[in-house]
Amino acid sequence: MENLHLAGEEEDLYSGYNDYNPTFDSEELENDVGFQQAVRTSHGRRPPMTAKFPGTAIGARPLATSFGARIPLASSMGRPMTGAVQDGAARPMTAVRAAGYTSSLTRGSTFDPLGQSKGPAPSLEAKNEDTPEEKIKILEKKVNDLIEESCMAQSIGALQLALEKAKEAGRKERALVRQREQSGNADHINLDLTYSVLLNLANQYANNEMYPEALNSYQVIVKNKMFSNAGRLKVNMANIYVKQKNYPKAIKFYRMALDQISNAHKEMRIKIMQNIGVVFVRMGQYSDAITSFEHIMSESPNIKTGFNLILCYYAIGDRERMKKAFQKLISVPLGIDDEDKYIPSNDDTDSSMVIEAIKNDKLHQMERDLKVLAEKYIMTAAKLIAPAIETSFATGFDWCVDMVKNSQYVELANDLEINKAITYLRQKDFNQVEAVETLKTFEKKDSRVKSAAATNLSFLYFLEKDYDQADRYADLAMTADRYNPAALINKGNTVFVKQDYEKAAEFYKEALRNDSSCTEALYNLGLTYKKLNRLEEALDCFLKLHAILRNSAQVMYQLANLYELLEDPQQAIEWLIQVLSVTHTDPQALAKLGELYDGEGDKSQAFQYYYESFRYFPSNIDVIEWLGAYYIETQFCEKAIQYFERATLIQPTQVKWQLMVASCYRRSGNYQKALETYKDIHRKFPENVECLRFLVRLCTDMGLKEVQEYATKLKKAEKMKEIKEQRVKSGREGSARGRRESREGSAGSAVSQSESKQLSPLLDSGRDSGHSSNSTKGERLSAKMRSLPGSNEPYEASSPKEIDASYVDPLGPQMERPKTGAKKRMEDDDFADEELGDDLLPE
Numbered sequence: 001m002e003n004l005h006l007a008g009e010e011e012d013l014y015s016g017y018n019d020y021n022p023t024f025d026s027e028e029l030e031n032d033v034g035f036q037q038a039v040r041t042s043h044g045r046r047p048p049m050t051a052k053f054p055g056t057a058i059g060a061r062p063l064a065t066s067f068g069a070r071i072p073l074a075s076s077m078g079r080p081m082t083g084a085v086q087d088g089a090a091r092p093m094t095a096v097r098a099a100g101y102t103s104s105l106t107r108g109s110t111f112d113p114l115g116q117s118k119g120p121a122p123s124l125e126a127k128n129e130d131t132p133e134e135k136i137k138i139l140e141k142k143v144n145d146l147i148e149e150s151c152m153a154q155s156i157g158a159l160q161l162a163l164e165k166a167k168e169a170g171r172k173e174r175a176l177v178r179q180r181e182q183s184g185n186a187d188h189i190n191l192d193l194t195y196s197v198l199l200n201l202a203n204q205y206a207n208n209e210m211y212p213e214a215l216n217s218y219q220v221i222v223k224n225k226m227f228s229n230a231g232r233l234k235v236n237m238a239n240i241y242v243k244q245k246n247y248p249k250a251i252k253f254y255r256m257a258l259d260q261i262s263n264a265h266k267e268m269r270i271k272i273m274q275n276i277g278v279v280f281v282r283m284g285q286y287s288d289a290i291t292s293f294e295h296i297m298s299e300s301p302n303i304k305t306g307f308n309l310i311l312c313y314y315a316i317g318d319r320e321r322m323k324k325a326f327q328k329l330i331s332v333p334l335g336i337d338d339e340d341k342y343i344p345s346n347d348d349t350d351s352s353m354v355i356e357a358i359k360n361d362k363l364h365q366m367e368r369d370l371k372v373l374a375e376k377y378i379m380t381a382a383k384l385i386a387p388a389i390e391t392s393f394a395t396g397f398d399w400c401v402d403m404v405k406n407s408q409y410v411e412l413a414n415d416l417e418i419n420k421a422i423t424y425l426r427q428k429d430f431n432q433v434e435a436v437e438t439l440k441t442f443e444k445k446d447s448r449v450k451s452a453a454a455t456n457l458s459f460l461y462f463l464e465k466d467y468d469q470a471d472r473y474a475d476l477a478m479t480a481d482r483y484n485p486a487a488l489i490n491k492g493n494t495v496f497v498k499q500d501y502e503k504a505a506e507f508y509k510e511a512l513r514n515d516s517s518c519t520e521a522l523y524n525l526g527l528t529y530k531k532l533n534r535l536e537e538a539l540d541c542f543l544k545l546h547a548i549l550r551n552s553a554q555v556m557y558q559l560a561n562l563y564e565l566l567e568d569p570q571q572a573i574e575w576l577i578q579v580l581s582v583t584h585t586d587p588q589a590l591a592k593l594g595e596l597y598d599g600e601g602d603k604s605q606a607f608q609y610y611y612e613s614f615r616y617f618p619s620n621i622d623v624i625e626w627l628g629a630y631y632i633e634t635q636f637c638e639k640a641i642q643y644f645e646r647a648t649l650i651q652p653t654q655v656k657w658q659l660m661v662a663s664c665y666r667r668s669g670n671y672q673k674a675l676e677t678y679k680d681i682h683r684k685f686p687e688n689v690e691c692l693r694f695l696v697r698l699c700t701d702m703g704l705k706e707v708q709e710y711a712t713k714l715k716k717a718e719k720m721k722e723i724k725e726q727r728v729k730s731g732r733e734g735s736a737r738g739r740r741e742s743r744e745g746s747a748g749s750a751v752s753q754s755e756s757k758q759l760s761p762l763l764d765s766g767r768d769s770g771h772s773s774n775s776t777k778g779e780r781l782s783a784k785m786r787s788l789p790g791s792n793e794p795y796e797a798s799s800p801k802e803i804d805a806s807y808v809d810p811l812g813p814q815m816e817r818p819k820t821g822a823k824k825r826m827e828d829d830d831f832a833d834e835e836l837g838d839d840l841l842p843e
Contacts, residue, residue: 132183139176143169143193147200159207166197166204173197195227202236211240231260235272242275247283251276270300277308286312301332303370307377314384322385326400329381330407334374336367375412378404382416451481458490470494485511485518492524501531519548526558535566553583560592569596587617594626603630614643619650628660637664655685662694671698682710689717 029035150165173194180189202217218237221230238253254276261269277292293309296302306329313322358364382404386396397416405413454477461469471494477487492507505528511521526541539562545555560575576593583589594609607630614623624647631640641664647657658681665674675698681691692714699707 132179132185136176136179136183136185139172139179140190140193143172143176143197146172147196150200150204154204154207159204163204163208163210166201169197170201191226195221195230199233202233206236206240209243211244214240232257232268234260235275238275242279247279250279254279266300270296274305274308277305281308281312286315290316297328301328303329303332303334303374303377306332307381310381310385314388317388319389322389323399326381326385327403330378330404330409332374334370334408336371375409378409378412379416451477451484451487454480455484455486455490458487458494462490462493467494467497483514485515485521488514489518489520489524492521492528496524496528499531501528504528505532517548519545522548523555530558530562535562538562539566551582553579553586553589556582557589564596569600572596573600585616587613587620587623590616591620591623594623598626618646621647621650624650632664632667637667640664655681655688655691658684659690659694662691666694666698671702674698675702686713687717687720689714689721692717 146165146169150162150169153159153162153165177189177194198217198221202214202221205211205214205217215237218233221227221233222237224230234253234257238250238257241247241250241253254272258269258272258276261272263269273292273296277289277296280286280289280292290309290312293305293312296305297309306325310322310325310329313325382397382400386400387393388396390396390399401413401416404410404416454473458470458473458477461467461473470490474487474491474494477484478491481487488507488511492504492511495507496504505525508521508525508528511518512525515521522541522545526538526545529535529538529541539559542555542558542562546552546559549555556575556579560572560579563569563571563575573593573596576589576596579586579589580593590609590613594606594613597603597609598606607627610623610626610630613620614627618624624643628640628643628647631637631643641661644657644660644664647654648661651657658677662674662677662681665671665677675695678691678695678698681688682695685691692710695710696707696714698704699710
């Protein structure tokens, strides 16, 4: 306390801070008389007081000690003077040398602490690369660089380059070993580098499917006792044997690898056992596979192994163990945290930012993928075992649904029930009440499930041609989920069948806005534009669709048809050739290509494609007619006979084909066979005038007695034909008079007549639209026949309407059908409401 000084109330605490010693005032040195005098006199030029040896100003005197040593006394206090000079150099102030200035440099020298006045530093001495050690180091670096380049080439898919780099690394490494042996350093061989080179070379051989070379490289590593842990590479060798389908040897190597891996590496042992189980499945040894899978499920259960175990139990037909395996499958822990952790909180801004950052990171994506995979396996397993574990499919599926409801996959229960209904539909049981009732139970569920169920119900009613119900459920699906493209497609289809094509196009466009990859909407939009005769827009739609679906025969056929309508037959031919590159045996595409070449005047190409079409589908009456006419035109009537006989088998009630057969016999000079054929026709069609005329002519030319009999029958047949024609003519005139009288009748009848006026164009247009394309084609072919030699003969002048030109190829692709909008989720996505058909046309 005696050292403490208490400030009084009147004392200034900050007094004295501005006082300074005038001795240190350097600004007034020029006016200081004493300082200037010292500078000008010899007093300022005196040498320093330090001597040559460390000491004081009065000289250093040795001080004797008891040890006899002579120690220079630096000062009166015994401490050496700071800045003393020894041998012309300044003594360091401390253990560290002074910062570049000494007392010897006080006169005539500049301050140079960095030593810049001495010039640049001398260059480093170059290493001598000729020494063996340096050569070995350089070669090792080259080998490591080649291994890295090989791995990088493999990562970008350049497998051949990766193999070349691996081989070069092997050559360099062998040269390195030889150089070590020559230099006498064989004991210092880098085994790690040798192991890396051999392993990379074996991997690159395997990647390039050079399996014998890869096995040899692995064998070199495995047999070398100097490489530690090389035994686990037998797993790689076993994998190669699996690819070669040498399953017994693969099992052997897997087990050898399993023996050489300690229990500490549990995960690797589990994976090897899983591989062993899969190989046993491929060999059909399900009992051995079950043993492996059961061990894995008891030690470290996972989704894939649980699913494989169910497949094995299903293969051997064990119901009870299938149930137990399914329960194990749905109880496998995924190790995924609850999704609630990704919901940001309003209170903590920092945590919200963190959650936003990790919401779509790689780890969260991996968790989602794992969950989707687990749901896929569970759905597939339930569909597989449902018919097998109980007496009926429905009972088995209900058991699976109950199990799922009590597991961590509660949300899958709804999807399983939808899947149950879809399975009924897959069995073509469209009238199954159970399917409809199951789907209807979801009308009061959440919007996602309701939309999925309503979408499938709409599609189901669309298949049954109950378009009102289909439209109702399409509206329900759109109300539950306005952005559901399948619901919009179904709605567009219901409008399409009502021929409101403009409105249908709007629904298809909206479906495309919600999902730009919806190919069904784009296909149906192209069909709609085609109906509206907006061919350029339809062409644009199908060209876009072709960019998405490169190998779709339907899309390419539509493009060919559009180019034909746009009167560009060459482009149509090109697209049809592409269709045939995908579907080589499509008879309708072949026939169409033949028709286009025929229109271009290339008969040989047309014949080739028509003949191929006939070979794959010998029941297309148009193709048969064209081929028969082609052979008649080229004077090969004998070859035409087989085609007209085929037409006779297809349409036995059509007399025209039998007359064509008889005519071919007659043209080829086989009059006897022609006469027999005409007689056979006369027995089947006794009133046919053309047949009787030819019988009369042939009998006359051949001098037969039956000529008078056939002449009498011919006269009777001609009279009957005239009477029929008069009756038809009078009937037409009477109906025309009746229509005129009805138009002049009462007001009440006028109403009914106006209704008939409104209906008759629809009926007429229906007839025209139903037979326009085929009848035109039939008339063109019949006209071709009439242009042949002897066209005045009766059978060639027969009406083309006798040909059933509306015959439809049952095996040809149905190209005019709009795609349906049932969702494809049964095997891949969230819902189990897969569509049942790709191209269902509203009738």
